[in-house]
Amino acid sequence: MEEYLQKVLEQIRCKQAKKLVEAELRGHLEEQIAENISSGMNREEAVYAAVQDMGNPVETGVSLDALHKPQICWFMVVMIGIISLLGIGVQTVIGMQNRDLGSSYIFKHVFCVLGGFCLMLFIYRLDYSFLGKHARILALTGGVLWILSRLFFSVSINGTNRWISLPGLGTISISALLYLAIPLYAGILYQYYGQGRAGVLKCILWLLLPVVLAFYLPNLFQAFFLFLVQSCLLTAAICKGWFSVKKGVFLGGFWGIALLLPVVFLGLGIRLHWFASYQTERILHYINSISLGFVQTTGQENPAYHNDLVFGFLGTSYGIMAAILVAALLLALSMKGLHMARKQKNELGTMVGYAGGLFFLFMTLLNILMSVGILPGASSFLPLISSGGSNLFLSYMVLGLLLSVYRYQNLLPTDRKKLRKTSGLLET
Structure with a gap:
């Protein structure tokens, strides 16, 4: 034999x-x-x-x-390439129009795109099942390092300490690094698979950890975003029967509390002065009047048009159809990721795929809603289009994980116990 x-x-x-x-x-x-x-x-x-x-x-x-051979989703790779080229084109135009940015700005963006694309291909070749083995250790270690970086190595830019300076590499956004909690949370959910109500409670505590860190950064949008995406992942795990709980009762209670808490939190935060003055003004302004329609941004009027409000720049500079085209490409990429995740036979692959797809879907939708004035302005970005090295590298890392899920769909066992065994993880 x-x-x-x-x-x-x-x-x-x-x-x-x-x-x-x-x-x-x-x-x-x-x-x-x-x-x-x-x-x-x-x-x-x-x-x-x-x-x-x-x-x-x-x-x-x-x-x-x-x-049983590695596969690559060429449809996604081609879409990523097209969107990346569009991002380079948009940022090149912005750099040429704004003398304060100059040619070095364009070269930096191109370098970040090329570097991010290479990073995506590197992660694509990695076995994503390491998230099912080490997610909690990675999350805990990363959280400790993140806090230490925030306390002792952060530098102030525009009045906020959201960056760390590395010799030879420039500044890295510690806010962007916190988004990596999303794929890690997919692995954490998998590690608590089958543990019942106790497992669900632990998952909720892990969910709140990056949310609290984002709140004290402070970055209210990121705190909301992390809570939203991780809650959707927890909901998917509950619906798939990962935990022995009554689905309807738990999800009704969880989302009821989740929708009520922000209202209570904002009210108490304003009354008890938990927020910075500019944050309170933004919240009150949004409550008092919600403006609709495109934000009229140009390079001279709003310095954030190359990053946070790049969708508004596309609409005002090239017309609504150009902005819709870019949005449609990003949303199609997100939906392809979610569809690919849903088709996975491996449960860990499904959850990691959901994490990547939801990240792109919600970040795209929320950035567009902010750009057109439906949501209040916040520090967000349009994936692969906005400027910013850290956000670009983050986007390509998430895409690399999505491609890794597709690559190993026929190389890993579908059964959870077999996956843990073949991956070298001892049963607990």
Whole structure:
């Protein structure tokens, strides 16, 4: 039997697939051997008959090699490339129109796009299942490092300490780094799979951790965004039956509290002076009057038009159809990611895919709603279009995880216990 397995595995080129194929074939052979023994054969005869039934090892290995091989979603890659080129074009025009930005601004954006694209391809080749093994450790370690960076290494830009300075690399947004909590949360949900109400409570506590960090940054939009996306992931896990709780009762209570708490929080925050003065003014202004229609932004009137309000710049400079086209491409990319996640047989892959798809979907929608004045202005970005090195690298990292989910869809076991075993994670 071992010789047969070895011959089959020699035909398979992907190392990750060999573990899966070996486990599957060994299981089938052991089942057939047990059945042959029960029918009256001795051990040696049973093994020989089971191996013969499996067929030619070379032919079997070649067919399994074709089935279990890395894949790449070329549709997504092409879309990412098109949107990236559009982003370069938009930022080039902005850099040429604004003398204060200059050519160095354009070169920096192009460099970040190329670097981010390479980072995406690197992450695409990584086995995303590490999130199912180490998500809590990574989240805890990252949270501690994030707090230390915020306290001791942050630099003030425009009156806020949301950046850290690295020699030779410039400044990195610690606010952008906090968005990595979203894919990590997908892995955390997976690690608490099947733990019932106690597991759900732990997941809620993990959900609140990055939200609290974002609030004390302070970045109210990011706190809201993290809560929204992670709550959707928790809802998906509940609906898929990951936890032994009554779905309707829990989700009704959870979302009821989630919708009520922001109102109470804002009211208490304004009355008890929890917010900075400019934040209170923005909240009150939005409550008193909601402006509709495009924000009339030009380079001379609003310095954020190349980043936060780039959608408004597209609408006012090139017309509504150009802005709609860019929005449609980003939304199509988001929906493709969500569709791909829904089709995954591996549950961890499904949740990681949902994390990436929801990140792009909500960030795109909220940025557009802010640009047209339906939502109050906040520090957001239009993925792959807005300027900002940290946000670009973040976007490409999330896309890399989405592509990794697609790459390994036929290379990882669909069963959770088998996935933990083949990934080297001991059962708890």
